[in-house]
Amino acid sequence: MKPEEIDLALDWAAAEGWNPGLQDAVPFRAADPEGFLIGRIDTTPVAIISAVRYAETFGFIGFYIVHPDWRGQGHGWAIWQAAMARLAGRTIGLDGVPAQQDNYRRSGFELAYRQVRYQGHGLAQGVSSDPELVDLHQVPPAELAACDRASFPTAREAFLHAWIRQPRTRALGLLDQGRLVGYGVRRACRQGFKIGPLLAATPAGAERLFTALRADVACEEPVFLDIPAGHPAAVALVQRHGWQPVFETARMYAGPAPTLDPARIYGVTSFELG
Numbered sequence: 001m002k003p004e005e006i007d008l009a010l011d012w013a014a015a016e017g018w019n020p021g022l023q024d025a026v027p028f029r030a031a032d033p034e035g036f037l038i039g040r041i042d043t044t045p046v047a048i049i050s051a052v053r054y055a056e057t058f059g060f061i062g063f064y065i066v067h068p069d070w071r072g073q074g075h076g077w078a079i080w081q082a083a084m085a086r087l088a089g090r091t092i093g094l095d096g097v098p099a100q101q102d103n104y105r106r107s108g109f110e111l112a113y114r115q116v117r118y119q120g121h122g123l124a125q126g127v128s129s130d131p132e133l134v135d136l137h138q139v140p141p142a143e144l145a146a147c148d149r150a151s152f153p154t155a156r157e158a159f160l161h162a163w164i165r166q167p168r169t170r171a172l173g174l175l176d177q178g179r180l181v182g183y184g185v186r187r188a189c190r191q192g193f194k195i196g197p198l199l200a201a202t203p204a205g206a207e208r209l210f211t212a213l214r215a216d217v218a219c220e221e222p223v224f225l226d227i228p229a230g231h232p233a234a235v236a237l238v239q240r241h242g243w244q245p246v247f248e249t250a251r252m253y254a255g256p257a258p259t260l261d262p263a264r265i266y267g268v269t270s271f272e273l274g
Contacts, residue, residue, distance in 0.1 A: 027162035051083035059087035062272035091255035120243035122217025136171035153258035192222030198267030
């Protein structure tokens with residue numbers, strides 16, 4: 001894709017009901033400028049996919065969409081093969097709807113865990129005054145990268161730099177004796193806001209970040225959080241606040257599954273880039 005065509009991918013994702021962020025194109029390009037593929041018939045876009053190279057050992061597939069007018073003609077399989085070829089030799093992750101799990105298994109993917117999107121709302125309480133919650137822009141980039149790396153398969157500094165600087169985004173870090181022990185990001189989406197990632201060393205820390213990221217959002221605004229369904233403390237967090245499940249995906253990997261600290265992950269960054 002050309003840089004401006006990532007906006008087309010976001011429009012197609014919105015049409016599928018995936019509710020992408022309003023400004024996701026900039027951080028997505030930062031992750032891998034050449035990682036977004038488009039298939040055309042003459043000049044007409046018919047299929048898209050992302051195949052982002054995070055490192056020599058890991059990549060992620062997302063945005064796998066064929067335009068409704070062109071489905072059932074083999075274009076999806078063609079662009080899928082191009083994406084897999086681009087990530088050859090790496091462990092590849094994706095978040096797919098459960099109905100497609102069998103198709104992904106035929107390409108070598110195995111289920112790692114379920115993920116569920118929960119919906120709640122803002123609190124309209126104003127900005128939190130918790131002294132241990134700081135603007136993430138104040139945290140040294142290397143410290144943020146180290147905190148993130150415990151919960152993501154590879155380093156992704158360029159992506160994080162752009163992710164926390166999107167317009168209408170609030171990014172908070174949680175400090176313990178001056179050390180960053182968790183962080184969360186809330187960004188504006190086509191509908192309401194999404195929190196992601198939400199990473200914390202303890203359930204209490206996750207609660208503080210979760211509450212602060214909703215505090216200045218109006219009560220009528222929907223807020224979403226995508227959690228690993230097998231993480232009891234994450235499930236307890238959303239259920240305690242009365243949030244409801246609205247969507248589900250399956251995290252799958254082709255190749256050895258990354259070694260992460262699942263207890264720290266209370267919310268994934270995005271279904272498109274992992």
